[in-house]
Amino acid sequence: MRVVNIGPDPSLAYRPILDLEQKDKDKTEYRNFESGSLIDRVYNTYKLMHTNQTLDFVKQKHSEWSGCGHAQMEVMEAVISLDQLVDESDPDVDFPNSYHAFQTAEGIRREHPHKDWFQLVGLIHDIGKIMALSGEPQWAVVGDTFPVGCRFQNGIVFRGSTFVDNPDDKNPAYNSECGIYKPNCGLDNVLMSWGHDEYLYRVMKFNKCTIPEEGLYMIRFHSFYPWHSHGDYMHLCDDKDMRMIPWVREFNKFDLYTKTTELPDIEKLKPYYQSLIDKYCPGVLKW
Ligand code: INS
Numbered sequence: 001m002r003v004v005n006i007g008p009d010p011s012l013a014y015r016p017i018l019d020l021e022q023k024d025k026d027k028t029e030y031r032n033f034e035s036g037s038l039i040d041r042v043y044n045t046y047k048l049m050h051t052n053q054t055l056d057f058v059k060q061k062h063s064e065w066s067g068c069g070h071a072q073m074e075v076m077e078a079v080i081s082l083d084q085l086v087d088e089s090d091p092d093v094d095f096p097n098s099y100h101a102f103q104t105a106e107g108i109r110r111e112h113p114h115k116d117w118f119q120l121v122g123l124i125h126d127i128g129k130i131m132a133l134s135g136e137p138q139w140a141v142v143g144d145t146f147p148v149g150c151r152f153q154n155g156i157v158f159r160g161s162t163f164v165d166n167p168d169d170k171n172p173a174y175n176s177e178c179g180i181y182k183p184n185c186g187l188d189n190v191l192m193s194w195g196h197d198e199y200l201y202r203v204m205k206f207n208k209c210t211i212p213e214e215g216l217y218m219i220r221f222h223s224f225y226p227w228h229s230h231g232d233y234m235h236l237c238d239d240k241d242m243r244m245i246p247w248v249r250e251f252n253k254f255d256l257y258t259k260t261t262e263l264p265d266i267e268k269l270k271p272y273y274q275s276l277i278d279k280y281c282p283g284v285l286k287w
Contacts, residue, residue: 030092030256031225033157038091043158045089049139050162053193055149055174061140061194068206068286070134075277075285076270078127085129089143092259097126099263105273107258108251120276121215122254125222128196128203130287144225145192147233150179155230177235186238187221197223209281217244218251228252 033042073081082097093100105122112118132141146156151174152163168174181190192198201220204211211219221244226232228248237245 025260027257030259032091036091038094041088042091043162045139045143046158047162048137049089049143049193050152050156050158051165052139053148054166054168055180055191057140058148058191058194062191062198065131065199066202066206068203071130071287072284073130073287074283075124075127075281076274078130078287079123079273080266081130081133082127085132087126087129087142088138090259092256095261095263097129098266100259101126102264102266102269102273103258103260104254106264106269107254111254116276117211117215117280118251120273120280121211121218121251123273123276124200124281125219125251125255126196126200128198128200131196131199140194141196143195143223145195145197145221145223146226147179147181147190147236148193149174149191150181150236151175151177153226153232155226155232157225181236183235184238185236187227187236187241188238190236192221192224195223197221203285203287204281207281207285209285211280214244214247218248221248222251222255224248 033039079101080098082101085097086095087093087097087100101123104125105119108115108122109119129141132138144157146152148168152159152166152169163169174180197220201216204216204219221228224233227234227237228245229252
């Protein structure tokens with residue numbers, strides 16, 4: 001028999017770490033910021049982020065992006081374009097973000113079959129990362145978020161070593177417990193480090209999408225781990241934030257623990273999710 005060498009199995013192209021054991025990853029193995037094969041990439045991304053995300057930087061990014069004048073695109077196009085993005089801040093994922101979108105959505109669909117808006121939030125929560133495809137550096141797009149304009153708290157990853165070159169860390173106007181904010185002013189009044197959460201929230205609002213408030217809140221704060229998972233920054237929260245935090249935590253279960261190397265069949269799932277997009281954020285949106 002003639003054996004024709006066609007090179008590596010093409011199905012492996014997007015599954016570079018197909019490691020069967022990872023399918024059964026234990027919950028305690030997620031978010032390891034101390035060791036692992038991706039640790040250098042992750043650390044370098046956070047080092048740049050924590051050095052450069054200052055109050056001034058965030059204000060500048062708001063004025064650049066919040067007017068949604070960069071592109072016009074349907075939501076499914078944005079989801080699929082994340083085929084081109086591997087998130088360099090994520091110690092648990094080394095495959096394109098589009099797979100993570102469908103993994104999260106399908107996890108939510110299994111446990112919340114009647115909450116279609118929640119499933120949709122699972123699908124789209126990271127599509128603000130398309131900023132990176134327009135030239136924004138990853139440190140201004142991906143990763144956990146934190147407030148700027150007040151003290152960087154201890155629940156932030158790599159807090160001890162990555163803020164030393166951030167001028168705000170030494171500025172007495174910004175480095176007290178509340179900094180520029182009033183106690184319990186509400187997260188709506190706090191400027192977060194600039195990234196995909198806030199950007200997508202702005203896009204949803206700008207285009208008058210009808211996702212319920214809980215869903216918009218999940219979009220806006222899902223990467224705010226120091227708050228939803230470490231209990232930091234509670235002194236800035238108001239009643240609304242405290243009502244919403246259980247929703248953000250419910251979302252987080254799926255966002256985090258569906259990250260496995262078992263990759264979904266996107267083509268098969270597309271029609272169902274397109275119907276949810278048509279219901280809540282139809283047509284061409286401004287980005
Ligand atoms: C997640 C989370 C991860 C980060 C991702 C983000 O919400 O914050 O730690 O790596 O970029 O989408």
